Amino acid sequence: MVEEEGFRRYVAHFILWIGIAIVAFPVYIAIIASTQENALIANGQMSLLPGGHFFETYYQTIFVGTSGSTREPVGNMMLNSLVMALMIAVGKIAISIISAYAIVYFRFPFRMPIFWLIFITLMLPVEVRIYPTYKIVADLHMLDSYAGLALPLIASATATLLFRQFFMTVPDELLEASRIDGAGPLRFFWDTLLPLSRTNMAALFVILFILGWNQYLWPLLITTRDDMQTIQVGIRKMITTTDALTEWPIVMATAVLAMLPPVFVVVVMQKLFVRGLVETEK
Amino acid sequence: MQKQAIFQSKLLPYALVAPQLAVVLIFFYWPALQAVIQSFLLQDAFGLSTSFVWFDNYVELFRDAAYFEAILRTFFFSFAIAASSLSFALLLAVMADKPLRGSMLYRTLLIWPYAVAPPVVGVLWIFMLHPSLGVLSRYLRALGIDWNPLLDGDQAATLIIIAAAWKQISYNFLFFLAGLQSIPKSVLEAAAIDGARPMRRFWTVTFPLLSPTIFFLLVVNIVYAFFDTFGIIDTMTRGGPGKSTETLVYKVYSDGLLGGNLGSSAAQSVILMIMVIVLTGIQFRFVERKVTY
Numbered sequence: 005m006v007e008e009e010g011f012r013r014y015v016a017h018f019i020l021w022i023g024i025a026i027v028a029f030p031v032y033i034a035i036i037a038s039t040q041e042n043a044l045i046a047n048g049q050m051s052l053l054p055g056g057h058f059f060e061t062y063y064q065t066i067f068v069g070t071s072g073s074t075r076e077p078v079g080n081m082m083l084n085s086l087v088m089a090l091m092i093a094v095g096k097i098a099i100s101i102i103s104a105y106a107i108v109y110f111r112f113p114f115r116m117p118i119f120w121l122i123f124i125t126l127m128l129p130v131e132v133r134i135y136p137t138y139k140i141v142a143d144l145h146m147l148d149s150y151a152g153l154a155l156p157l158i159a160s161a162t163a164t165l166l167f168r169q170f171f172m173t174v175p176d177e178l179l180e181a182s183r184i185d186g187a188g189p190l191r192f193f194w195d196t197l198l199p200l201s202r203t204n205m206a207a208l209f210v211i212l213f214i215l216g217w218n219q220y221l222w223p224l225l226i227t228t229r230d231d232m233q234t235i236q237v238g239i240r241k242m243i244t245t246t247d248a249l250t251e252w253p254i255v256m257a258t259a260v261l262a263m264l265p266p267v268f269v270v271v272v273m274q275k276l277f278v279r280g281l282v283e284t285e286k
Numbered sequence: 287m288q289k290q291a292i293f294q295s296k297l298l299p300y301a302l303v304a305p306q307l308a309v310v311l312i313f314f315y316w317p318a319l320q321a322v323i324q325s326f327l328l329q330d331a332f333g334l335s336t337s338f339v340w341f342d343n344y345v346e347l348f349r350d351a352a353y354f355e356a357i358l359r360t361f362f363f364s365f366a367i368a369a370s371s372l373s374f375a376l377l378l379a380v381m382a383d384k385p386l387r388g389s390m391l392y393r394t395l396l397i398w399p400y401a402v403a404p405p406v407v408g409v410l411w412i413f414m415l416h417p418s419l420g421v422l423s424r425y426l427r428a429l430g431i432d433w434n435p436l437l438d439g440d441q442a443a444t445l446i447i448i449a450a451a452w453k454q455i456s457y458n459f460l461f462f463l464a465g466l467q468s469i470p471k472s473v474l475e476a477a478a479i480d481g482a483r484p485m486r487r488f489w490t491v492t493f494p495l496l497s498p499t500i501f502f503l504l505v506v507n508i509v510y511a512f513f514d515t516f517g518i519i520d521t522m523t524r525g526g527p528g529k530s531t532e533t534l535v536y537k538v539y540s541d542g543l544l545g546g547n548l549g550s551s552a553a554q555s556v557i558l559m560i561m562v563i564v565l566t567g568i569q570f571r572f573v574e575r576k577v578t579y
Contacts, residue, residue, distance in 0.1 A: 012384075012484070013384065013386065015381075016381040016382075016384050016386055017386060019377065019378070019381045020378060020381050020382060020386075020392045020396075023374070023377075023378040023381075023396060023455075024392070024395045024396060026452070027395070027396060027398075027399055027452070027455060027456070028395070029414075030407075030410040030411060030414055030452070031410065033410070033413065033414055033421055034410055034413070037413065045419055046419060047419070048418050048419045048420075048423075048424070050419065050421055052421070098305075099305040099306040099309060100306060102302040102303075102305070102306075103302060103303040103305070103306040103307070105302055106298075106299040106300075106302035106303045107299075107303070108289055109289060109292055109293050110292060110293055110294075110295060110298070110299035110302075111292055112295075112296075112299045112300065115299070118303055118307060121307065121310060121311075121315075122303075122306060122307070122310055125310055125314045126566070129513050129562070131513045131516060131535050131538075131558075132321075132513075132535075132538070132555050132558040132559050132562060133314075133317040133318050133320075133321050133555055133559070134538065134539065134542075134543075134555070135321070135324075135538075135542045135543060135548065135551055135552065135555070136316075136317035136318070136319075136320035136321045136324065136552070136555075137313060137317040138543075139317075139320065140312070140313070140316055140317055140320070141313075144312075155309060155312075155313055156313040156314075158309050158313075159309045159310045159312075159313040159314040160314070161310075164306065171289075172289070176289065188293075189293040189295060189298060190298075192293075214400075214401050217403070218401075218402075218403035218404070220403065220404060220405050220516065220517035220520070221516050221517065221520075221539070224520075225543065236403050236405045236406070236517065237405075239405055239406065239409055239521070240405050240408075240409070240517075240520060240521045243409060243412070243521065252413065252419070255409060255413070256409075256413065259406050259409050259410060262403060262406050263401070263402050263403075263406055266401035266402070266403070267398045267401045267402065269401065270397065270398050270400060270401040271394060271398055274393075274394060274397070278397075278460060278464075281460065
């Protein structure tokens with residue numbers, strides 16, 4: 005740009021660093037708090053510098069849990085969250101890619117009604133039909149199970165739409181070519197379409213993994229056993245409004261641990277994630 | 287748009303759509319239908335008998351002042367969250383769009399809060415602004431503010447808005463940055479040659495060109511404030527003190543699952559569904575229009 009020199013540039017740097025500071029401050033506080041003694045924090049005398057209890061706190065958080073409220077090792081909660089997030093990401097991609105394939109590459113009766121049935125699900129998050137969904141999962145005896153955690157969240161159309169749009173851009177010649185090579189529909193799907201969709205699948209996986217890992221209301225409802233709890237539910241159960249009972253260093257360590265996998269995924273897969281996000285949402 | 291090259295098969299396509307169709311029918315349509323049916327039923331407190339009561343649940347809901355308060359509150363929260371988060375994100379995106387050294391680093395440092403879960407956001411902020419042990423509460427008290435969001439409803443609402451807006455900054459930032467980068471530099475250069483200073487250039491050229499992005503983000507932010515704030519509210523205030531932070535989604539949860547008032551909860555769900563369908567409809571119309579620009 006024309007007069008983008010000197011002073012203005014410093015202002016831009018300055019504003020960006022303020023933004024980063026605002027964004028990072030709560031996490032800094034969480035990390036610091038997780039290394040200090042609970043008594044100090046409970047007195048409202050938390051220092052802004054790290055304390056000496058880092059290893060102790062994290063060991064207790066991951067392998068033992070709080071001594072009061074839930075007593076469930078956070079390591080176990082993380083495992084539950086991981087299984088749930090992976091099931092949602094893999095499950096949604098798997099069922100969406102084959103249904104998008106059917107809708108794009110076949111003509112069959114009820115094709116459009118089926119497409120619309122799937123498409124409409126895009127509009128309603130699980131929160132608005134929460135109680136009846138809970139009842140159905142209970143009737144199907146899927147409370148406290150990984151299937152119960154994942155399946156209702158797989159029921160939405162975002163991924164189907166994305167794959168449909170992508171398949172429409174795949175040149176028809178590819179299909180003609182594999183047909184000449186004698187490939188049937190399944191072969192074409194497996195040998196040609198799937199490899200072409202690799203980056204789309206990866207971007208979608210990143211977004212769905214974060215979505216799954218961060219679920220809260222649904223797991224809160226359908227898990228009653230402590231050992232089936234996800235980390236997002238566990239952390240809320242650890243905080244009580246009466247201060248004395250809350251073991252803040254452990255809560256903060258849990259918050260840090262709950263952030264690690266999704267933030268890691270976003271930062272490492274930044275390019276894929278940004279592209280996937282802009283493509284799915286727009 | 288239709289593909290020219292297609293396969294002929296009678297059964298295969300059905301087999302391919304079957305898994306998704308099954309999941310959608312069982313876990314989406316069945317519960318949605320149940321919600322609609324339930325909203326016309328009245329169940330006694332012990333669940334022993336149910337009777338069909340037409341629109342009584344809805345009528346009762348609209349006669350209830352608390353429900354109107356929840357609606358107003360939800361819209362107020364949405365507006366406050368969207369406005370604060372959008373304006374701050376836009377400022378950051380405009381700065382990050384300049385040719386600066388280290389702009390990739392800035393971008394990385396700003397986008398990660400997208401990945402933080404709402405309950406974790408809630409826990410972080412309630413800890414910082416807890417009346418007795420919060421690090422920031424000390425400074426607020428030093429400023430002479432009697433800070434206690436656990437007792438003061440307005441302060442609790444402020445806390446929710448700050449936390450929810452904080453989480454949404456990164457998302458808005460990403461889309462603003464993408465929007466800014468798609469504005470042709472030649473247009474801005476032409477304005478500069480005509481003698482428009484940076485501020486004027488921003489308001490007369492950049493901002494209007496960015497308006498589709500702003501509108502899109504506004505709708506997304508409202509939907510976010512409606513639903514994704516549940517985790518933040520539940521960890522920070524649980525709808526309280528009183529009902530000062532109870533939004534529509536939180537009310538569905540607390541009336542239906544904690545209060546056992548299923549008919550009313552279902553009627554509220556149905557109203558919410560209609561609201562989301564309208565919002566999504568707006569979004570789609572807009573996206574479609576944008577494609578044909």
